[in-house]
Amino acid sequence: MYKSNINLNLYKTFYDVAKYGSMSIAAKSTYSSQPAISKAIKKLEEDLQVQLFYRTLNGVELTEKGKELLYFVEKSYNNLIIAERTMLETESLNRGKLSVGMPSNIGSFFLFDKIIAFHQKYPKIEITITTGGTSKLINLLESHKVDFVIDSSPIDVKLDKNLQVTKLTEVNNSFVVKKNSKINYQDIKELKDLKDKPLILPIPGTANRIALDETFTKNHVSIDNVINIHTSEMILSAVKKDLGIGYLIQNLVEDELKNGELELINIKEKLPTTTINIVYDKNTLTTAPKKFIEDFLNYNLDL
Numbered sequence: 001m002y003k004s005n006i007n008l009n010l011y012k013t014f015y016d017v018a019k020y021g022s023m024s025i026a027a028k029s030t031y032s033s034q035p036a037i038s039k040a041i042k043k044l045e046e047d048l049q050v051q052l053f054y055r056t057l058n059g060v061e062l063t064e065k066g067k068e069l070l071y072f073v074e075k076s077y078n079n080l081i082i083a084e085r086t087m088l089e090t091e092s093l094n095r096g097k098l099s100v101g102m103p104s105n106i107g108s109f110f111l112f113d114k115i116i117a118f119h120q121k122y123p124k125i126e127i128t129i130t131t132g133g134t135s136k137l138i139n140l141l142e143s144h145k146v147d148f149v150i151d152s153s154p155i156d157v158k159l160d161k162n163l164q165v166t167k168l169t170e171v172n173n174s175f176v177v178k179k180n181s182k183i184n185y186q187d188i189k190e191l192k193d194l195k196d197k198p199l200i201l202p203i204p205g206t207a208n209r210i211a212l213d214e215t216f217t218k219n220h221v222s223i224d225n226v227i228n229i230h231t232s233e234m235i236l237s238a239v240k241k242d243l244g245i246g247y248l249i250q251n252l253v254e255d256e257l258k259n260g261e262l263e264l265i266n267i268k269e270k271l272p273t274t275t276i277n278i279v280y281d282k283n284t285l286t287t288a289p290k291k292f293i294e295d296f297l298n299y300n301l302d303l
Contacts (some may be wrong), residue, residue: 022059078144089287101146105232147289148280198244211272
């Protein structure tokens with residue numbers, strides 16, 4: 001028979017022990033005694049008739065049933081945090097939080113100016129920016145640890161049914177080189193002219209590289225003088241050190257192009273573009289992220 005009088009304190013204790021992986025650390029963090037923590041976990045295990053933790057030399061580890069329970073408890077806990085934020089955040093935004101997840105390369109050219117403008121208008125809003133890969137960011141979004149995610153296509157992860165992916169903008173990719181490079185780049189007019197040039201490209205398998213490789217194949221161009229680098233920041237650094245011709249989102253290097261540090265290589269063929277999207281759950285957005293999305297990203301959440 002299921003009980004309706006759920007003891008929330010037991011689940012809070014379970015969440016703390018799971019989070020810290022130790023009953024003693026959970027006890028110190030919550031100003032409780034270790035026997036009290038142990039007793040609460042034992043009571044919850046008896047009530048649920050399952051073992052939630054394995055005891056180890058270094059603390060505790062979740063059992064499979066414990067992992068299942070943590071999924072729901074963590075989601076419930078984060079829902080309570082959102083509920084509290086909803087009560088605290090006012091339309092005037094004299095208090096509140098904004099938490100954004102995004103890859104660092106997109107943030108540097110697409111979001112920072114908007115974040116600065118938002119902070120200047122609402123200085124009492126606490127802002128957190130978390131960077132990482134798509135899977136990590138979506139996990140953070142699903143557990144309500146970020147309010148929304150901004151990322152490029154494709155977003156090839158299994159999305160929660162409540163999450164919505166919407167295109168915000170499209171940006172160009174370009175080949176760039178250090179100004180007055182030792183590389184003879186003045187004769188590059190078409191993709192085929194890149195054949196024997198030293199290139200610095202995103203690593204194979206990434207979205208930008210796949211699209212670029214398809215463009216090379218379509219135009220019957222083979223390349224073999226390539227340095228593969230994972231991040232845009234490192235590609236840019238390598239180009240500045242004159243290691244080769246880099247392939248980057250053009251917006252990322254606008255300052256370097258303007259100040260003459262880098263030079264844009266104009267290719268006759270059309271290069272792939274990159275779509276930038278917002279991923280969010282409208283049902284969990286509080287006042288601050290709603291205001292940012294609608295007023296600073298110029299996206300209508302009612303669409």
